[in-house]
Amino acid sequence: MTPDIFQEKIHWFQKKFKEIQSAMGQILIGQEEVLMQTLIAFFANGHLLLEGLPGLGKTLLSQSLGQILGISYKRIQFTPDLMPADILGTNVLWKDEKGMPIFRYEEGPIFCDLLLADEINRATPKTQSALLQAMQERKVTISGKTHDLSENFMVMATQNPIEMEGTYPLPEAQLDRFFFKVQISLPGLQELIQIAQKTTQDSVYIPEQKFQKQEIMEMKSLVRQVCIHDILMESCANLILNTHAQSPKADPLVKKYVQYGASPRGLQAIVLGAKVRALFQGRSYVAREDILFVLQPALRHRILLNFQGEAEGINSLKIIEHIQNSLKG
Known part of the structure; x- marks a missing residue:
């Protein structure tokens, strides 16, 4: 790639990046730094740990990102009784065309582009560990067979810093797999007013899809070419x-x-x-x-x-x- 073409690509990246920022900025008010860090983690192909008080828009952030980027989005509510099979999927007994019993793999919600692991520290260590291979290798192994995940696969996990009773702190090995840990702070006075005005009207802003998969892959590829x-x-x-x-x-x-x-x-x-x-x-x-x-x-x-x-x-x-x-x- 010649320097002139590379510079054109950089301007194109800037334009697309600002489009997402602008669209998400209309939904998540007063969290510019959080938005920036989230987008950096996504285009660097990393995972994100979000920590903040209830009601600050952690779930809304992930939903909006999935909608604007046009990628598949799924959410798992982590609870103490959640099992690894609830995340990864499992083999179920089925019948083939001849009526003979066979095992067939049923995919779990982890097979998506963007996975929201809501209140991840409420699940047991056994269940939390189900994400380890997926986060590192973008693969899961079930009954000795490996299944590939999406090349855009990203985990956005949330945790609440004030409710520690009944939680299981994430082990060091899993914390290390998160590209960024982002702290979401309370908005200021003017931002709170804007939030109330936007969310208490008849019409609520719904983001539109602004990207195609090929554009996302091209932007991620461009990151690796920076010196x-x-x-x-x-x-x-x-x-x-x-x-x-x-x-x-x-x-x-x-x-x-x-x-x-x-x-x-x-x-x-x-x-x-x-x-x-x-x-x-x-x-x-x-x-x-x-x-x-x-x-x-x-x-x-x-x-x-x-x-x-x-x-x-x-x-x-x-x-x-x-x-x-x-x-x-």
């Missing part, structure tokens, strides 16, 4: 290493409060997320500002504190603020 300088890549890799207390160059705060640091998936999330933002900004290369923009959602769930850190009320964002100074300047 990142070796120096910037090395800085990001050092940053990941410095989230581990065992690292010789780790910040004193990390050595004191962090039990486990970020894995290589954290570096992948930072680099791919920065590439998507670079395209949105109209650039064919990653800049330092792109890295800084995606740092918190990419690492906040990958830095696990020790007992002392939790006892003293330290959170992962404070750790990230300290270590990101190595990227500034």
Whole structure:
């Protein structure tokens, strides 16, 4: 691809990205940063963990994304009695043309493009683990047979930070499979007024499909063609290493409060997320500002504190603020 053609593709990406932003911005009021992080995760082919108080639009966000992008969307309400077969599907006894009993695989709701795992931490660890292979490999194995999922497959999981009774915290292995963890905060006064005005009228805005599957695949492919300088890549890799207390160059705060640091998936999330933002900004290369923009959602769930850190009320964002100074300047 010549530089001129690549630049044309970048302008096309910008235009399409802004179309989605604009359409979703009419539905989810006052959550511009959340929208941006969600779209970055989607076009980087990652999964998303949404955390926020009830009624802030977590479900609405996923429904609208599926509608606007024109992709298949399914929702699973995670409860303590949900079983892996309720997600993946199962073999059922059937009769063939001759009336002989055979087993036939019935697909579960995981066979879609966009899966909303609502209140994922209410299901048992056994059920949560049913998503592990799907999130990593985009495949599921049932009775020794592997079934491929959609190439656009994305899990958007939600959890409520205030109701901890009767929940099962996500294990580290599953948390690490989420590309971003996005915090949805309360809207401001003017945003609340807009929400009330838009949702208490006779006509409620219904988003229209704006994309074809081929356009989505082309946009995702373009992300991988964005360049990142070796120096910037090395800085990001050092940053990941410095989230581990065992690292010789780790910040004193990390050595004191962090039990486990970020894995290589954290570096992948930072680099791919920065590439998507670079395209949105109209650039064919990653800049330092792109890295800084995606740092918190990419690492906040990958830095696990020790007992002392939790006892003293330290959170992962404070750790990230300290270590990101190595990227500034």
